[in-house]
Amino acid sequence: MGPVDVMSEQAELDASAVRSRPRASAWLWRPWYAKLWWASIAIYWTGKLASYWSPVLDDAYSTAVAGYLNIALYPFTALMVLGVRFVPAWMEYYGWEWVEPSHDELFPKRSVGGYLDPMADPLDPRSPNHWRYLGNLCAGRELGVVRRQR
Numbered sequence: 001m002g003p004v005d006v007m008s009e010q011a012e013l014d015a016s017a018v019r020s021r022p023r024a025s026a027w028l029w030r031p032w033y034a035k036l037w038w039a040s041i042a043i044y045w046t047g048k049l050a051s052y053w054s055p056v057l058d059d060a061y062s063t064a065v066a067g068y069l070n071i072a073l074y075p076f077t078a079l080m081v082l083g084v085r086f087v088p089a090w091m092e093y094y095g096w097e098w099v100e101p102s103h104d105e106l107f108p109k110r111s112v113g114g115y116l117d118p119m120a121d122p123l124d125p126r127s128p129n130h131w132r133y134l135g136n137l138c139a140g141r142e143l144g145v146v147r148r149q150r
Helices: 003-020 024-028 032-050 055-060 064-072 075-082 088-092 132-137
Strands: none
Touching: 024 088, 032 055, 055 075
């Protein structure tokens, strides 16, 4: 095996690595349903633009069905739905993987808001900040009862 053979094998490996890299276009445009969806989006929004000048189209685009189509044919909706299968392929290519969080990640030693002391955390139910208003409620101050000071 000469140096030329090693170089050609390395070039083939590099070429296969480049070819196996996931492209977003493979998920966002190549399937027939993606092309149909993107074409529907273009037609729908062209009609929406034309509805500014046509009262008939304006009435059609003011219905409840048009409201649902407005969401279904929104370009970012198509991008998110069609891109769902791209994310795992992209993660696999770069060597990332989904892992279950550990017990320490699920239940941190810190309080809810990230403070070390739960008494200083306004988001933690153990904080006295939540209970200081209870006295005002019981005394009637928050309920509109006015008491005269002596």
